[in-house]
Amino acid sequence: xxxxxxxxxxxxxxxxxxxxxxxASGYTLTNYDINWxxxxxxxxxxxxxxxxxKNGNTGYAQKFQGRVTMTRNTSTGTAYVELSSLRSEDxxxxxxxxxxxxxxxxxxxxxxxS
Amino acid sequence: EIVLTQxxxxxxxxxxxxxxxxxxxxxxxxxxxxAWYQQKPGQAPRLLIYGASSRATGIPDRFNGSxxxxxxxxxxxxxxxxxxxxxxxxxxxxxxxxxxxxxxVEI
Numbered sequence: 183x184x185x186x187x188x189x190x191x192x193x194x195x196x197x198x199x200x201x202x203x204x205x206a207s208g209y210t211l212t213n214y215d216i217n218w219x220x221x222x223x224x225x226x227x228x229x230x231x232x233x234x235x236k237n238g239n240t241g242y243a244q245k246f247q248g249r250v251t252m253t254r255n256t257s258t259g260t261a262y263v264e265l266s267s268l269r270s271e272d273x274x275x276x277x278x279x280x281x282x283x284x285x286x287x288x289x290x291x292x293x294x295x296s
Numbered sequence: 297e298i299v300l301t302q303x304x305x306x307x308x309x310x311x312x313x314x315x316x317x318x319x320x321x322x323x324x325x326x327x328x329x330x331a332w333y334q335q336k337p338g339q340a341p342r343l344l345i346y347g348a349s350s351r352a353t354g355i356p357d358r359f360n361g362s363x364x365x366x367x368x369x370x371x372x373x374x375x376x377x378x379x380x381x382x383x384x385x386x387x388x389x390x391x392x393x394x395x396x397x398x399x400x401v402e403i
Contacts, residue, residue, distance in 0.1 A: 217393065219341075227333075227341065227384055227395040241391050244297070277340055282331055282388060284352055286340035 184208035186278050186287035193293045199266040202290045204278035211259040212236040214281040218252065218263045220274040221289075228274075235261060268294045298323055298387050300396035307401045315372040317399045319385035324365045326389030332361055332370045333384045335398075341384065345370065375401070 189203040204216065218230040231242035233252040240252045251264045261278060275289040299322040309315055319330065328348035333341035343352040345361035348368055358373040372379055380403055385396040 226398050229393045282346050283343045289340055
């Protein structure tokens with residue numbers, strides 16, 4: 183079964199960093215781009231950026247430039263997004279999605295609170 | 297960055313009725329690289345349409361996408377109870393992807 187399995191919920195203090203993982207199952211990670219999207223409670227979908235897992239190339243939304251890093255481990259078939267200098271407005275569910283979005287992870291809740 | 301505008305914000309309909317959702321782009325979407333997603337509370341989005349008019353795997357034929365350039369439409373021919381949800385359009389014709397704000401289809 184083709185799926186993306188994400189890591190569990192995180193609670194972080196303002197100013198900290200968080201890393202969310204996304205493991206590909208049932209297909210080879212390097213065959214498709216990975217997009218990261220987040221959604222604050224009751225809000226719409228916000229695209230954060232993409233990564234080509236084959237060569238590691240990335241592209242980030244301007245809003246997150248300088249704070250976001252997308253990486254991968256091809257040997258384990260896992261993609262990662264790291265967001266630094268967290269603030270309360272970063273509290274959201276973070277999703278990874280394959281390519282155009284035919285497969286999505288289950289979402290990871292990240293809460294930023296003092 | 298291409299800005300997507302969706303209308304209406306909320307659509308109040310009954311099962312069996314036809315739903316017409318609009319997505320307008322601030323500039324032409326290259327190659328009609330426009331997707332539609334359905335999202336229900338507590339769930340990840342589900343891909344319905346890609347390339348403006350191609351149905352994703354397993355999507356019922358009551359969902360139809362059309363349009364090109366800057367104007368796109370998602371039509372649900374006869375609403376089923378499970379179709380009441382929020383629908384988002386997304387363009388992927390540039391290296392910076394963007395989503396529309398969503399249309400809520402409610403009973």
